[in-house]
Amino acid sequence: MKVSATGSKVAAGRRQRNARGQGARLSDDIVSAALELICRTGTKESVTLRAVAREIGIAAPSIYPHFADRDAILMAVVARLFNELTDAIKAGEAGGGDPVGRLVAGCEGYVRYGMENPARYGALFPSQRPPATADDHGPVEIGPVEIGSDRQPVLELGAEAFGLVVDAISACIDAGASSSTDAVVDGTAVWVALHGTVTLWTALPAFPWPEPADAFVRQLVLSLAKITSPA
Amino acid sequence: MKVSATGSKVAAGRRQRNARGQGARLSDDIVSAALELICRTGTKESVTLRAVAREIGIAAPSIYPHFADRDAILMAVVARLFNELTDAIKAGEAGGGDPVGRLVAGCEGYVRYGMENPARYGALFPSQRPPATADDHGPVEIGPVEIGSDRQPVLELGAEAFGLVVDAISACIDAGASSSTDAVVDGTAVWVALHGTVTLWTALPAFPWPEPADAFVRQLVLSLAKITSPA
């Protein structure tokens, strides 16, 4: 018998009705079930109202009092995942020693989280790209454009994770270990490289990636954060 | 009236039947229509057999003699897109002068292609991530895992583009302009950074990205390719 983070039962046939006043627990179970589906299938696509309901053992319409639609569920999932990612960076940093060690270890924590949880990491960012305003061969009439409504919140939610990287670089600058003159720009470069590493590595596992991953990440970070005196 | 690359008509109501012996033209039109859908919607998801057929003006079953299934269509689309990406890199390189200039310009061409054609670039790589063998909170029974069948070919198709980057770095090494001792590993680092730049930039356009993009890319490449004497 599986038990959700909130303690109520999940996925074992018909679910036991929450006690009066505890209706909100279903909200957590819905988010957990959506995350479970993402992990099992590797894609957000699998999160349909009916699949979520099936996973929990409720009727599909029971979701409506808790979430307006599919996007609202995904938004809650993304919020939970960004917390996990931030925690992974912090846990990494805690294992570093001096500022450079902390920066590198934090970035390794980021990449390790993505590598070990590819489905979770992949769910963090919107997969739908907006049509270019003038995509070649494109028709004049662009048609109904549905920007994923979970696009903007990613920025707010990801700000903390990004801030950790920038702060770690700033600490290196302050310690005289980095020649960077702009922690934000160089933090952006580091972030972009970490993201590319996670997404390409997990998307193309058959590519001859340099092993071990930690050493590869370390080199990336030392270069892009302009570290002058590596620990 | 729109005309496909092969000269036959596309999307204008009922399509005119191909002449005897020219049946293969429909194959190209199917791929073009799938690409058109991807560009218009920003996601491969929109490529359904029925949507493709609607786009061309044929009946849905008419696709079967040309493609076994949806994945076969997408595979053909990806092949076409990798050629475009490779061309973009080559066009960039052609605008560079010395080895370092060519490397940087080629990478700028890569990123420019991705930025200007986010839907096309996004379609190049499989969006589905494989479930981790031991995703946390995951159940013991993993369930039916559908690895996107377009996963492996990406490697072969992308090999040429990746090779261009590696060769450009090798040229820099040979010219004494790079302290790299492993063009493949450093090429991987560059590729990962370019990929991260394109995907994050287009996914999160509201992020305060450093402008101009070309200068950002240039810095990334100079650092990761260990260029010692920038042009």
Add this chain to the structure above:
DNA sequence: TGTACATCAGTGAACGCGCGTTCACTGATGTAC
């Protein structure tokens, strides 16, 4: 203390939609004799 009532936390059937896929078919065009 008893009881009527309100509220909570859902259920179950039904709708219309787009999808992949199958099946038997159609009509133009080339070719063998």
Add this chain to the structure above:
DNA sequence: TGTACATCAGTGAACGCGCGTTCACTGATGTAC
């Protein structure tokens, strides 16, 4: 030269499925009087 036939390049109707969403409903539990 005529004509029967094979082939090509598709069509149109139909199937069963999962989906989002709606609607009226149910049954347990707390609360006012």
